[in-house]
Amino acid sequence: MSTTPPTPEPQAVIDAEMARIQTDADKALADGGQEELQPRRDYPPYRSSDLRHPKRPLVAAREAFTELRGPVFGVTDVTELDSDLTRQHHGEPLGERIVVTGRVLDRDGRPVRGQLVEIWQANAAGRYAHKRDQHPAPLDPNFTGTGRCLTDDEGRYTFTSIKPGAYPWRNHQNAWRPAHIHFSLFGTAFTQRLVTQLYFPGDPLLAYDPIFNSITDERARQRLSAVYDHDLSSPEWSLGYRWDIVLDGPSATWMEEGR
Amino acid sequence: MRPPTPSQTVGPFFGYALPFAEGGELVPSGHPGAITVHGVVYDGAGQPIPDALLEFWQADSAGGLDGGPGSMRRDPVTGTFAGRSGVGFTGFGRVATDADGHWTIRTLTPGPAAPGTLPYISVCVFARGLLHHLYTRVYLEDAAGDPLLDSLDADRRATLVARPEPHATYRFDIHLQGSEETVFLEFG
Ligand SMILES: [Fe+2]
Numbered sequence: 001m002s003t004t005p006p007t008p009e010p011q012a013v014i015d016a017e018m019a020r021i022q023t024d025a026d027k028a029l030a031d032g033g034q035e036e037l038q039p040r041r042d043y044p045p046y047r048s049s050d051l052r053h054p055k056r057p058l059v060a061a062r063e064a065f066t067e068l069r070g071p072v073f074g075v076t077d078v079t080e081l082d083s084d085l086t087r088q089h090h091g092e093p094l095g096e097r098i099v100v101t102g103r104v105l106d107r108d109g110r111p112v113r114g115q116l117v118e119i120w121q122a123n124a125a126g127r128y129a130h131k132r133d134q135h136p137a138p139l140d141p142n143f144t145g146t147g148r149c150l151t152d153d154e155g156r157y158t159f160t161s162i163k164p165g166a167y168p169w170r171n172h173q174n175a176w177r178p179a180h181i182h183f184s185l186f187g188t189a190f191t192q193r194l195v196t197q198l199y200f201p202g203d204p205l206l207a208y209d210p211i212f213n214s215i216t217d218e219r220a221r222q223r224l225s226a227v228y229d230h231d232l233s234s235p236e237w238s239l240g241y242r243w244d245i246v247l248d249g250p251s252a253t254w255m256e257e258g259r
Numbered sequence: 260m261r262p263p264t265p266s267q268t269v270g271p272f273f274g275y276a277l278p279f280a281e282g283g284e285l286v287p288s289g290h291p292g293a294i295t296v297h298g299v300v301y302d303g304a305g306q307p308i309p310d311a312l313l314e315f316w317q318a319d320s321a322g323g324l325d326g327g328p329g330s331m332r333r334d335p336v337t338g339t340f341a342g343r344s345g346v347g348f349t350g351f352g353r354v355a356t357d358a359d360g361h362w363t364i365r366t367l368t369p370g371p372a373a374p375g376t377l378p379y380i381s382v383c384v385f386a387r388g389l390l391h392h393l394y395t396r397v398y399l400e401d402a403a404g405d406p407l408l409d410s411l412d413a414d415r416r417a418t419l420v421a422r423p424e425p426h427a428t429y430r431f432d433i434h435l436q437g438s439e440e441t442v443f444l445e446f447g
Contacts, residue, residue: 038391041389051436054440069324128275130275132271144275195268211268246262
């Protein structure tokens with residue numbers, strides 16, 4: 001099963017592929033095509049997508065009583081400390097302390113209340129507390145990098161953490177992931193499930209990243225960028241970022257009202 | 260309508276964040292109504308995928324879809340996962356595939372959630388390399404009259420029906436791509 005690893009391709013090869021796909025996507029949109037709101041599952045510059053996307057079209061599930069409902073979570077599923085990633089160990093983690101907050105909404109703009117938000121991220125040096133991460137950057141004994149919380153009555157979530165570092169990966173030669181926080185969200189329906197990544201505004205690595213650029217619509221890409229919000233920063237303590245999230249997919253209530 | 264926040268891959272490092280104790284044990288082992296559902300997730304070259312994450316959502320045995328909290332109970336003393344209480348049925352499970360791409364859950368046979376449909380377990384598939392999750396369904400038996408199954412050709416239909424094995428066990432493989440590609444769903 002194991003074969004000689006191919007010689008890694010330079011960034012320029014990936015850049016050229018991404019540029020060609022982007023040009024075609026921009027042209028399709030200019031010619032009146034639909035906005036592509038989600039990433040392409042088939043995005044060749046992200047090499048491991050090659051064998052891991054279906055080639056047949058998705059099938060419309062005409063009756064979906066089960067999927068229009070979803071799992072529920074409660075106070076037993078989360079402890080209060082779970083949302084502060086800087087207080088899970090005896091000491092303080094190294095790095096730039098940040099607060100990330102925002103609202104989770106459905107596509108009609110209604111808040112998603114009492115639902116589970118989970119995050120995971122690398123430490124300030126770009127290393128995950130995961131055995132499989134072999135990036136020779138230091139582990140931080142005071143940082144695990146996982147968090148969870150329930151949204152409040154306005155759909156709001158808040159995490160305290162440190163700003164994650166960029167890290168290398170092996171998609172191609174000199175491939176670096178822009179700094180990001182992985183997010184996992186539940187809505188009121190299983191159809192609204194979302195796993196995504198928050199990025200930081202102005203990160204120069206975004207332009208080189210095939211995972212980010214698998215979203216070929218510029219406005220859709222911008223929806224993954226948190227906004228620096230000075231009013232959320234605390235004097236002599238932490239920097240604040242705001243990121244609102246809109247869950248895709250219908251829910252039971254949405255379907256009923258939409259009929 | 261507001262545009263949605265786009266998806267991104269779950270990546271390779273979810274394993275220390277998302278799986279939780281007893282994630283695949285929707286009922287305790289030894290529960291009189293327990294069934295086991297298991298299988299392998301394959302890529303388009305027929306190789307098992309060792310870094311996929313599967314989530315399951317289903318009706319209880321009476322067809323109820325109210326679910327219930329407590330899938331991921333936390334221990335407030337140690338801050339780790341406490342495991343399920345063993346009482347009640349949340350309808351939700353989550354498991355990562357192992358090094359052989361294999362997964363297992365222990366659950367209840369779902370009841371029919373709506374008249375005129377067959378019961379099924381809804382599955383959401385995440386993986387490194389998969390930029391946007393996929394939905395499929397595990398039907399534990401095939402019969403006429405289900406709107407989704409009846410809309411499919413025989414070979415495609417077969418990808419959604421689990422194969423019974425001895426001891427209340429069902430086998431359900433997922434092929435992300437290839438000649439046996441699983442039927443994946445869209446909604447709304
Ligand atoms: Fe990551």
